[in-house]
Amino acid sequence: MGLSDVETCLAATEAGAAVIRKAYGREPNRISKSGTDFATQADIDSERAIRAVLDAHRPGDSVLGEELGHDARDRSDRLWLVDPLCGTRNFAANTPLAAVNVALVIDGATSVAASAEPVSGELFWTDGSGAFARRDGVDHPLEPTNSSRLVEINADRPRNDHSVSAQLVVDLAFRAEFEPRILSSTLVVAWVAAGRRAAYVTDGPLLGDLHFAAGIAIAEAAGCVITALNGEPLHKADGAVISADEEVHSAVLRHLAPHLAQPR
Numbered sequence: 001m002g003l004s005d006v007e008t009c010l011a012a013t014e015a016g017a018a019v020i021r022k023a024y025g026r027e028p029n030r031i032s033k034s035g036t037d038f039a040t041q042a043d044i045d046s047e048r049a050i051r052a053v054l055d056a057h058r059p060g061d062s063v064l065g066e067e068l069g070h071d072a073r074d075r076s077d078r079l080w081l082v083d084p085l086c087g088t089r090n091f092a093a094n095t096p097l098a099a100v101n102v103a104l105v106i107d108g109a110t111s112v113a114a115s116a117e118p119v120s121g122e123l124f125w126t127d128g129s130g131a132f133a134r135r136d137g138v139d140h141p142l143e144p145t146n147s148s149r150l151v152e153i154n155a156d157r158p159r160n161d162h163s164v165s166a167q168l169v170v171d172l173a174f175r176a177e178f179e180p181r182i183l184s185s186t187l188v189v190a191w192v193a194a195g196r197r198a199a200y201v202t203d204g205p206l207l208g209d210l211h212f213a214a215g216i217a218i219a220e221a222a223g224c225v226i227t228a229l230n231g232e233p234l235h236k237a238d239g240a241v242i243s244a245d246e247e248v249h250s251a252v253l254r255h256l257a258p259h260l261a262q263p264r
Contacts, residue, residue: 046084087185099187131222144244154202189215193222
């Protein structure tokens with residue numbers, strides 16, 4: 001019997017994570033992209049390992065990867081989104097805060113997804129109904145909580161415009177209620193689902209974004225509250241707020257509102 005979609009997703013994600021784990025701590029071979037952005041050989045090797053699993057178990061499905069581009073195949077209604085290393089700068093600086101993300105989108109909706117932290121070996125995943133963290137081969141249900149009061153801010157997006165989310169870092173009213181953090185990896189989206197962050201805030205259009213698809217699917221399956229920055233449904237407006245519960249979500253939206261009103 002062949003692997004199910006979720007088993008294929010987990011196998012592919014773990015294959016990519018194994019490549020990153022083996023390369024971690026070594027001097028990376030950097031491949032310049034644009035400006036300060038770069039990939040490493042490990043990014044490319046991770047994506048190749050992921051695609052090898054997908055080729056073996058889902059050869060007819062289409063694949064879109066950050067490093068190797070779009071491979072359109074017979075099943076265009078089934079698209080695998082591959083982010084082989086989210087947090088490349090952290091990885092290159094020997095900082096173990098990065099993720100390998102794989103998600104399957106069927107007819108525009110994410111079906112299964114996984115986000116692996118290569119150095120620790122932890123794997124966050126969803127089968128579309130529940131959300132789990134796999135540690136040492138054992139799966140634990142994810143339980144969001146606001147107890148940390150830590151809110152992750154993605155200050156990387158957008159690069160050439162006014163970043164609404166980044167304004168929270170210096171917002172004294174926000175800081176009186178929450179503790180902002182900036183770690184620059186979508187690994188932290190899964191941390192909201194796991195109760196390690198109270199919320200995550202990012203600018204930018206996210207529909208079909210291969211960096212965020214897996215983490216958002218995991219957070220959604222865990223029961224997190226997710227909207228655009230202005231409180232509208234996700235993808236109906238800019239950015240995302242991903243929160244452990246309604247109390248935190250309402251508070252973050254309240255703090256964001258004055259910054260949304262500023263000229264961009």
